[in-house]
Amino acid sequence: LNKQQQNRLQEKFDLLHPADIAYILESLPLDQRQIAWDAIKIDDDGHVLLEVSDAVRQTLISSMEAEEIVNAAGKLNTDEIADLAADLPKRAMLKILRSLNNKERKHLNDILSYQENQVGSRMDLGMIVIQDDLNLKAVAAYIRKLGKLPKHTDKFFVVDQHGIVKGILPIHRLLTHLPVQSVADVMISDFVHFQAGQEIAEASRAFERYDLISAPVVDSDGRLQGRLCVDSIVDFIRDKTDEDMLAKVGVSEEEDLFSSVWKSAKNRWGWLLINIATAFVSTRIIGLFEDVILQLVALASLMPIIAATGGNTGNQTSILIIRSLALGQITPVNKRRLIKKELTLAALNGTLIGFLVGFLVWLLYRDLALAAVMAMAMFINLIVAVSVGLAIPLLRYKFGKDPAIGTSVMLTSITDSMGFFIFLGLASLFLIHRV
Amino acid sequence: LNKQQQNRLQEKFDLLHPADIAYILESLPLDQRQIAWDAIKIDDDGHVLLEVSDAVRQTLISSMEAEEIVNAAGKLNTDEIADLAADLPKRAMLKILRSLNNKERKHLNDILSYQENQVGSRMDLGMIVIQDDLNLKAVAAYIRKLGKLPKHTDKFFVVDQHGIVKGILPIHRLLTHLPVQSVADVMISDFVHFQAGQEIAEASRAFERYDLISAPVVDSDGRLQGRLCVDSIVDFIRDKTDEDMLAKVGVSEEEDLFSSVWKSAKNRWGWLLINIATAFVSTRIIGLFEDVILQLVALASLMPIIAATGGNTGNQTSILIIRSLALGQITPVNKRRLIKKELTLAALNGTLIGFLVGFLVWLLYRDLALAAVMAMAMFINLIVAVSVGLAIPLLRYKFGKDPAIGTSVMLTSITDSMGFFIFLGLASLFLIHRV
Numbered sequence: 001l002n003k004q005q006q007n008r009l010q011e012k013f014d015l016l017h018p019a020d021i022a023y024i025l026e027s028l029p030l031d032q033r034q035i036a037w038d039a040i041k042i043d044d045d046g047h048v049l050l051e052v053s054d055a056v057r058q059t060l061i062s063s064m065e066a067e068e069i070v071n072a073a074g075k076l077n078t079d080e081i082a083d084l085a086a087d088l089p090k091r092a093m094l095k096i097l098r099s100l101n102n103k104e105r106k107h108l109n110d111i112l113s114y115q116e117n118q119v120g121s122r123m124d125l126g127m128i129v130i131q132d133d134l135n136l137k138a139v140a141a142y143i144r145k146l147g148k149l150p151k152h153t154d155k156f157f158v159v160d161q162h163g164i165v166k167g168i169l170p171i172h173r174l175l176t177h178l179p180v181q182s183v184a185d186v187m188i189s190d191f192v193h194f195q196a197g198q199e200i201a202e203a204s205r206a207f208e209r210y211d212l213i214s215a216p217v218v219d220s221d222g223r224l225q226g227r228l229c230v231d232s233i234v235d236f237i238r239d240k241t242d243e244d245m246l247a248k249v250g251v252s253e254e255e256d257l258f259s260s261v262w263k264s265a266k267n268r269w270g271w272l273l274i275n276i277a278t279a280f281v282s283t284r285i286i287g288l289f290e291d292v293i294l295q296l297v298a299l300a301s302l303m304p305i306i307a308a309t310g311g312n313t314g315n316q317t318s319i320l321i322i323r324s325l326a327l328g329q330i331t332p333v334n335k336r337r338l339i340k341k342e343l344t345l346a347a348l349n350g351t352l353i354g355f356l357v358g359f360l361v362w363l364l365y366r367d368l369a370l371a372a373v374m375a376m377a378m379f380i381n382l383i384v385a386v387s388v389g390l391a392i393p394l395l396r397y398k399f400g401k402d403p404a405i406g407t408s409v410m411l412t413s414i415t416d417s418m419g420f421f422i423f424l425g426l427a428s429l430f431l432i433h434r435v
Numbered sequence: 436l437n438k439q440q441q442n443r444l445q446e447k448f449d450l451l452h453p454a455d456i457a458y459i460l461e462s463l464p465l466d467q468r469q470i471a472w473d474a475i476k477i478d479d480d481g482h483v484l485l486e487v488s489d490a491v492r493q494t495l496i497s498s499m500e501a502e503e504i505v506n507a508a509g510k511l512n513t514d515e516i517a518d519l520a521a522d523l524p525k526r527a528m529l530k531i532l533r534s535l536n537n538k539e540r541k542h543l544n545d546i547l548s549y550q551e552n553q554v555g556s557r558m559d560l561g562m563i564v565i566q567d568d569l570n571l572k573a574v575a576a577y578i579r580k581l582g583k584l585p586k587h588t589d590k591f592f593v594v595d596q597h598g599i600v601k602g603i604l605p606i607h608r609l610l611t612h613l614p615v616q617s618v619a620d621v622m623i624s625d626f627v628h629f630q631a632g633q634e635i636a637e638a639s640r641a642f643e644r645y646d647l648i649s650a651p652v653v654d655s656d657g658r659l660q661g662r663l664c665v666d667s668i669v670d671f672i673r674d675k676t677d678e679d680m681l682a683k684v685g686v687s688e689e690e691d692l693f694s695s696v697w698k699s700a701k702n703r704w705g706w707l708l709i710n711i712a713t714a715f716v717s718t719r720i721i722g723l724f725e726d727v728i729l730q731l732v733a734l735a736s737l738m739p740i741i742a743a744t745g746g747n748t749g750n751q752t753s754i755l756i757i758r759s760l761a762l763g764q765i766t767p768v769n770k771r772r773l774i775k776k777e778l779t780l781a782a783l784n785g786t787l788i789g790f791l792v793g794f795l796v797w798l799l800y801r802d803l804a805l806a807a808v809m810a811m812a813m814f815i816n817l818i819v820a821v822s823v824g825l826a827i828p829l830l831r832y833k834f835g836k837d838p839a840i841g842t843s844v845m846l847t848s849i850t851d852s853m854g855f856f857i858f859l860g861l862a863s864l865f866l867i868h869r870v
Contacts, residue, residue, distance in 0.1 A: 019644040027764050029772060051644075140610060149607045151646060154589060171606055172584045175575060208673065209454040209486075211586060211666040213648055230665055231646040237669070238643065241676040242758065249750040257764060258772070261779045265787075268751050272744065272784070276792060279743035283799075286736040293728070293735050300728050300735035301721040304851060307739070308714035309707065315684040316703050323677065329462050329692060337464060337693070344696045349707070352700075357711060364718075416739060 009039040018044055022051035025060070029258045034063060045072035050080055055256035057087050066092040070099060078104045079124040079226070082111040110225070119203050120196035122236065123217045123226035126150030130183060132158045132166050137179035139169070152229040154213040158187045163223045165216050167191060193218055196225050200236055205328060207233045244404040250274065271409055278413030285417050289424035292432055298365050299427050305357060306377060306423045310385040310415035313349065317342050317389030318411055322403045325393065339390055346386035350379035373430055377423040384422070385415045444474040453479055457486035460495070464693045469498060480507035485515055490691035492522050501527040505534060513539045514559040514661070517546040545660070554638050555631035557671065558652045558661035561585030565618060567593045567601050572614035574604070587664040589648040593622045598658045600651050602626060628653055631660050635671055640763060642668045679839040685709065706844055713848030720852050724859035727867055733800050734862055740792060741812060741858045745820040745850035748784065752777050752824030753846055757838045760828060774825055781821035785814035808865055812858040819857070820850045 013021055013036075021040065025033050025048070037060055040048060045064075049057055049072065061069065069092040073081050081096060085108075088096070097105055107125060114120030128149065130139050139156070143149070158167040167187035177186050193216045194203045206212065207230060214229045242254070250271020255264055286293075286303070293300050321338075324330050330338065358375030362368060392411055393403035448456055448471075456475065460468050460483070472495055475483060480499075484492055484507065496504065504527040508516050516531060520543075523531070532540055542560060549555030563584065565574050574591070578584070593602040602622030612621050628651045629638045641647065642665060652661045677689070685706020690699055721728075721738070728735050756773075759765050765773065793810030797803060827846055828838035 017645060023644070023763075026762075027766060027769060143607070143610045147611050149611070152589075152648065153607065154587075154648070171610075172578070172588065174610060175578045175606075176582050176584070208666075208669055209458070210452060213587065213589070213665070230648070230669070231643075234643055234665070234669060234672070237672055237676075241672075245679075245754055245758070249747060249754050251751055251755065255755060257759060257769065258776075261776055261783060264776070265780055265783050268748075268780075268784070272747055272751075272788065275743045275747045276740060276788070279740040280795065282739040282743075283736045286739070287733075287799075290732045290736065294732050297725045297729050297735075298722075300732075300738075301718045301725060303735075303738070304717040304721070304742070304855075305711060305714040307742070308710045308717075308851075312684060312707055312710045313703075316686055316707075319680055319684050320686065320690060323680070324692060328458075331462060334462060334692065341693075341696060341699070345700050345703075348696060348700050349703070353707065353711070360715065416743075420739075 006039050009036065013040050013044070018047035019051045021048045022056075026052060026056050026257065030059065033059065033258070037063065046074075046076040046080070046084075049084055050076070053254050053256070054087065055254045055259060057084075059256060059259075061087055061089070066095060070095045074099065077125060078107040079111055079126075082108055082121070085112055114196060117200055118196065119194045119198045119200050119217055119228055120225070122200055122232040123196065123228050124232070125226050126153070126229075127214070127216070127224070127227040128153055128156045129224060130156050130158055130169065132160055132184045132187070133182070135180055135182045136174055136177055136186060139183060140174055140179065143174070152214050152231065157216045157224055157227065158183055159224055165193060165218055165222055165224045168216070191215075194228055195220065201240075201326070202328075203228060204233050204236055247405045248408050250409065274409060275413075278409070278416070281413065282417045282420055285420050286424065289428060292424055292428045296370070296427065296431055298367070298370060299424060302361065302374060303420060303423065305374075306381055306419040307416045309353065309357075309378065310381045310419040311412045313346070313382050314385035314389035314411045314415045315408060317346075317386045318393050318407050321390060321393045322407065325397050325403055335394070342386050342390055343383065346382045347379075350382035353382065354378040369431055370427075373426045374423070377419075377426050380422050380426075381415070381419045384418050385411075388414050388418075441474055444471065448475050448479070453482035454486045456483045457491075460487060461491050461692065465494065468494065468693070472498065481509075481511040481515070481519075484519055485511070488689050488691070489522065490689045490694060492519075494691060494694070496522055496524070501530060505530045509534065512560060513542040514546055514561075517543055517556075520547055549631060552635055553631065554629045554633045554635050554652055554663055555660070557635055557667040558631065558663050559667070560661050561588070561664075562649070562651070562659070562662040563588055563591045564659060565591050565593055565604065567595055567619045567622070568617070570615055570617050571609055571612055571621060574618060575609055575614065578609070587649050587666065592651045592659055592662070593618055594659055600628060600653055600657060600659050603651070626650075629663055630655065636675070636761070638663060639668050639671055682840045683843050685844065709844060710848075713844070713851070716848065717852045717855055720855050721859065724863060727859055727863045731805070731862065731866055733802070733805060734859060737796065737809060738855060738858065740809075741816055741854040742851045744788065744792075744813065745816045745854040746847045748781070748817050749820035749824035749846045749850045750843060752781075752821045753828050753842050756825060756828045757842065760832050760838055770829070777821050777825055778818065781817045782814075785817035788817065789813040804866055805862075808861045809858075812854075812861050815857050815861075816850070816854045819853050820846075823849050823853075 021044065025036060028036060045068070049060060052060065066089065069088060073084070073096045078100070085093060097108070100108065111120060111123065128143070128146070130142070154171055156169045156171065157165055158169055160166050166184070167189040168191045169183060169187045173186050192206055192210055192212060194206070196217050196219055212230060214227050216224055217226045217228050219225050246254070251268055253267060255267055321330075354375035357378050358371040361374045362371035365371070388411055392407045396403045396407065456479065460471060463471060480503070484495060487495065501524065504523060508519070508531045513535070520528060532543070535543065546555060546558065563578070563581070565577070589606055591604045591606065592600055593604055595601050601619070602624040603626045604618060604622045608621050627641055627645055627647060629641070631652050631654055647665060649662050649664045651659055652663050654660050681689070686703055688702060690702055756765075789810035792813050793806040796809045797806035800806075823846055827842045831838045831842065
């Protein structure tokens, strides 16, 4: 790229929304990404960094000088800096902290003190706060003086002189009510609000249920700390489902499409190795029955059916449980009914599918005893699979762990090895003394 | 429940938001749900029906008379009736259509004419439309006369005399600009809008990227048809991820926690049967090699390792591809680089994991030839698994099918049977003439 091309590229980027620039950067291979990134004006850097995925952000930041990072952060709000903080080098972060005034530094430290799953970590400070003793005319004058409102301002937050949130004033009430009316008369005092320490998942359910755009975040005394907006909720839902999906196959974190092969490989080893380890358990269980297999080699052929149905059935149950847990639908009373229902279903499916598979085995091998053992194994296997599919997420949830993470790998490894044990064990009990 | 209890229940429900009533109904077993449903005032019925999940909605509607349904629908907007339409009995739907005026009936038919994945099917009609030749004072007077604004009104839509959308007027500009200014001067004319026939997934990406609250929906001539709001987008994201997750284990539709065992069983048979069918393919492939297994029974024990690693690796690749496709990150140029990267990664992992597993097999059986066959099978198996993990979602996407649906089951069945074939095939080539 020569100077002229670089200038033309920069002109094009100047016209784009930071989110669009982020999208372009993410779709570019590393070398081209670097050229494009260098062409972007210092002014936009911070906002683009906010929009790219975590993996791509790291590649961009690693090519920046500490000075450049501090400059980029200078254009951001404290809540936006908080979003970047985890990916910034320590030295740059210290410089940024020094560049802030006392109030901003306190805000930043406040937000950083919350964990990723808490409302506080996703709140922003772009709220319009008004006192409850004003009238609407004074509020309108204040808004006119501000000239510009932060994004997503659908309501103002009304506080008393101690900073305690007393109500919300939807912006359109300024238009539909008389200017002489007082804020306290026009505001809504029965409103949804969140504690900064509350789980973000809970807040997300409330946003979905009541179709919220923004809501106040308060501390334990009811003092206004910040606001939570629907865009953070959409990001949270997206992050969470992405994370669950990737975790299910053991990809530890988001991958940059163009990261090095070596880096991607390491990202995927974790559960590949766990999978191999659990498969070796299955191997050893089958190993116990090698003499049985030698006497009736059809057993080796039939093993995949046991593994497939056990894994599938267990995963069906566990996914429905994980979903119900996420929706907050499982109460202690419900739980008992649910367990009973799933087990009844397992018995029903075990009987039907046991008969079906038994019949198919009879067609293949014309061996009635083998078919009966297969049917019996299928029945027991489905009961075990459903029990495990119930137990893993419910227990993980009970002990405060995320039921979505790890359940699938654990479940499949248990249903596989139990399935082989049940099938080969029954075979050695009922089929072998015939030989 | 006696009359007095029923009255007390009704009083409690009167104080609740329809979404909260929906949540309670979903968490109640069928008999109790029916009692609670009967206690809810006719007035609220429609809004509660909108909030419950599809599965639960069917149980509630099935207990209602056609008259009751028509009454409930009478309190809803046409776009809300459209959301219910799929679940309403034909007779009730005809009565509802007859109860609407011509304009409403046209609106309802318009919305129903779009497919579920199109923007038009999720648009609503709660927009405030203003002419571009007004001034802000006239707009303010109009809003004051309306008295109440529809939910999620963050902007007004500006149209010319032909109904063509010319711009958007953010609500706060009424407060921050002078009343004498004209709408045409104050409005934003470079704004995000959607075609009614556009894919909702695309609109959802735009909402996330630009942090939108609402946006105009237009026809091919640019005429305003309705608006799309962030709550519909949140619902869409949730529906889509739920559907993907359930589809992955072959649960055909959302389940009512308390539906009958028989209904649930049928809901889960589809892929359980497909799984059994594909497992029988594996069975037949292993069956081809039964004489090989009889000569070296360790092969039977080692088969699960092949299946586990192939399935896991293939799924990792396919999920990353599905995610990149959903984010719109895959271009023709990218695609080639991506395929090359994933295959290089497969070769790297195949070598490393092949050596590791080969070594473990040697530890178990002290058979160098068997260990070498295992390592070789692992290498080829990972290359095949990644190729299949690339091919299935990319081909499904190319032919206009949702890459997320069905990929996992197809992939696992192919990697299983190919894995067994590769492993046992290599064994019969290299190990058997030793015996």
